[in-house]
Amino acid sequence: MNRLLNALAKNDRVKEFALGFPPARAVVDRFVPGETTDDAIATVARLRDAGLYATVDHLGEYADRPEAVEAQVAEYLTLLERLGAASLTSHAEVSVKASALGLGLPDGERVALENARRICAAADAVGTTVTIDMEDHRDTDATLRLLAACREDFPATGGVLQAMLHRTPEDCRRLSGPGSRIRLCKGAYDEPASLAHATTPAIRQAYLRCLRILLRGEGHPMIATHDPVLIEAALGYLELVDRPPNAHEFQMLYGVRPAEERRLAAVGHRVRVYVPYGTDWYGYFMRRLAEKPANLALLGRALVAR
Ligand code: FDA
Secondary structure, three states, rough: OOOHHHHOOHHHHHHHHHHOHHHHHHHHHOOOOOOHHHHHHHHHHHHHHOOOOEEEEEOOOOOOOOOHHHHHHHHHHHHHHHHHHOOOOOOOEEEEEEEHHHOOOOOHHHHHHHHHHHHHHHHHHOOOOOOEEOOHHHHHHHHHHHHHHHHHHHOOOOOEEOOOOOOOHHHHHOOOOOOOEEEEEEEOOOOOOOEOOHHHHHHHHHHHHHHHHHHHHEEEEEEEEEOOHHHHHHHHHHHHHHOOOOOEEEEEEOOOOOOHHHHHHHOOOOOEEEEEOOEEEEEEEHHHHHHHHHHHHHHHHHHHHH
């Protein structure tokens, strides 16, 4: 099922069908709080008022035309300006994808770096940061090079490591130095068995191994998971390791476990919510469905009730 939904996430005909289907839209709204910059700003303000932080993602993947890439960059520049004008930058940063910044274009690494630098500079100017999301294994090295290059001028730029990949413990060791902001997630992509753990127990075990490396390091680990087993284990490790307060944070995707976000914030942890917005919600939404059968049931009920 997971593999099927991940494949559908790349299918344009299914996407067109879903775009014109209002009941599906209501389920989408649970995970994607809006399509416009105004929607994103309003969501961040609501989260701030609830004591939560945000990282905002303008949805859009697989950009294969320079105009699409430029439109992405322009939206991020507008978003950052608006976050600054609304005095929200102490509570919100942005998340970007290398593929949306042009990694897939000819001379893609240079193009993506130029665009990432423009966004990092705009974020810096309003007092906030950027995290570079991680996509599938074909782009891991290029994305880590992009992260390293951005950190030369903007050292607070964050990166993402996916625990499911066999290579990740080594990447965690390399990226656990002072100032290194690393979001650790399981990994959302359907990866080859030769490169990645495939079962839930193996992925959880790998996640905990990577988390221990990051927590023993001197960086700022961003613990991105909704998994109760991992969250409880992380809370246990945090009690054992000697780390300054606020040198870590929990992260969750918008709409998945709002009560858990508030529970963790109430006991003093920084919790950052990943807020996706925009019209290009389809691939993101399908990955959320692939992760949890209950989300699929939610969609099924909405379709039946239409
Ligand atoms: P998973 O979905 O595996 O669920 C594990 C357990 O948690 C299950 O037992 C499930 O029942 C339970 N659970 C889930 N939802 C629940 C709920 N609502 N209530 C109760 N229990 C629930 N990936 C990537 O490849 N690149 C990236 O850049 C990012 N970025 C990113 C940012 C942030 C902030 C997050 C949280 C995640 C990502 N991801 C990502 C996605 C990540 O790789 C992964 O696919 C998802 O987080 C799903 O894995 P989880 O560990 O969250 O739980």
